[in-house]
Amino acid sequence: MIDTGHFFILGILLFSIGIVGMVSRRNIFMMYMSIELMLNAVNLILVALSHHHENLDGQVMAIMIIAIAAAEASIFLALFVMLFKNARTLDANFFDLLKQEKHND
Amino acid sequence: MIYFRQPINSALSFIVTLLSVAGLFALLGGSFLFLVQIIIYAGAVLALLLFIIMFLNIKEENLPDEPYKTRWILLMSLLISPFAAYLILAVSRMEFQPLHLQDFGSIKAVGLHLYSHWVVAFEMISILLLIALIGVVILAKKEKGRD
Numbered sequence: 001m002i003d004t005g006h007f008f009i010l011g012i013l014l015f016s017i018g019i020v021g022m023v024s025r026r027n028i029f030m031m032y033m034s035i036e037l038m039l040n041a042v043n044l045i046l047v048a049l050s051h052h053h054e055n056l057d058g059q060v061m062a063i064m065i066i067a068i069a070a071a072e073a074s075i076f077l078a079l080f081v082m083l084f085k086n087a088r089t090l091d092a093n094f095f096d097l098l099k100q101e102k103h104n105d
Numbered sequence: 106m107i108y109f110r111q112p113i114n115s116a117l118s119f120i121v122t123l124l125s126v127a128g129l130f131a132l133l134g135g136s137f138l139f140l141v142q143i144i145i146y147a148g149a150v151l152a153l154l155l156f157i158i159m160f161l162n163i164k165e166e167n168l169p170d171e172p173y174k175t176r177w178i179l180l181m182s183l184l185i186s187p188f189a190a191y192l193i194l195a196v197s198r199m200e201f202q203p204l205h206l207q208d209f210g211s212i213k214a215v216g217l218h219l220y221s222h223w224v225v226a227f228e229m230i231s232i233l234l235l236i237a238l239i240g241v242v243i244l245a246k247k248e249k250g251r252d
Contacts (some may be wrong), residue, residue, distance in 0.1 A: 001203050001204075002203070002204055003201035003202060003203045003204055004133075004201045004202070004204065005196050005197060005199060005201045007129065007133065008196045009193050009197075010129070012189050012193055012196070013189065014122075014126075016182075016186070016188075016189045017106070017107060019181070019185055020107060020181040020182055020185055021107030021178075023177070023181050024107075024177035024178045024180075024181045025107060025171070025174070025177075026169045027112060027168065027171075029112035029115070029154075029158065030107060030112065030115060032154075033106070033107075033112075033115060033116065033119050034107060036119070036150070037106070037119070037122070040122070040146075043126070043142075044126055044130075047129075047130055047133050047135050047138060048133060050133075050135070050210070051133040051134055051204075052201065054209065056209070056210060056214060056218040057218075057222070059135050059137070059138050059215055059218075060215065060218055060219050060222075062135075062138055063137075063138065063141060063215070063219070064223075064226060064230055066142070066145055066146060067230045067233070067234065068230070068233065069150065070145055070149065070234075071233055071234050071237035072237075073150045073153060073154070074153070074237050074238070074241050075237055075240055075241055075244070077153055077154065078240075078241045078244045078245060079244065080157060080161075081157060081160075081161065082244060084161050084167075088167060089167055089169065090112075090163065090167055090168055090169060091169030092169070093169065094169075
């Protein structure tokens, strides 16, 4: 018999997978998708809590998070197009302009 | 999902994950959230992501070579697993009711709750979306007028 606790456990596991993917990959698309996965894990936990307490606040918060994720997605993807057109790579290690002490041009 | 080399394989499996989470939302009684997850997340956001991935025409030499990818993933999993195990232990100590299947997050209920308790946050979200829209337009414009 499944109860609400199993949903919490699944949310924790999804969030951990998101953190692992965020830290260990260098492809910027993978990093973006890991962030989205973490947001989804939080959504799942919020909805499970809302079910547990019979209160709709959690579901409304999940809707807010989905709206924020949509706004974030548009900006991320516009940035990706610009970065790829300038640098022709998806490597996050390549985008280190802020690290260089003096730029040579 | 996080192990694929090509981003498009990863995006397709991410769609499967999102649809599964949408099914779990329906199981937890949030029918409106189920619809929103399918339409906005799996429909709009991931379709946009797939469109961008295909539009960029990524070749093999554009991808970063990650020789230590597996090692990194294993190391990070080892680092994260104590925290996850601790949280899972804490959750399993709590007591829960078994799942009761009822639709309490219908569109009417969520809408009434949204417009009676969360009006300010709702308006802030609209302003945030407007800011994101302006930001994207400025980003796209700057690239055109650079040279």
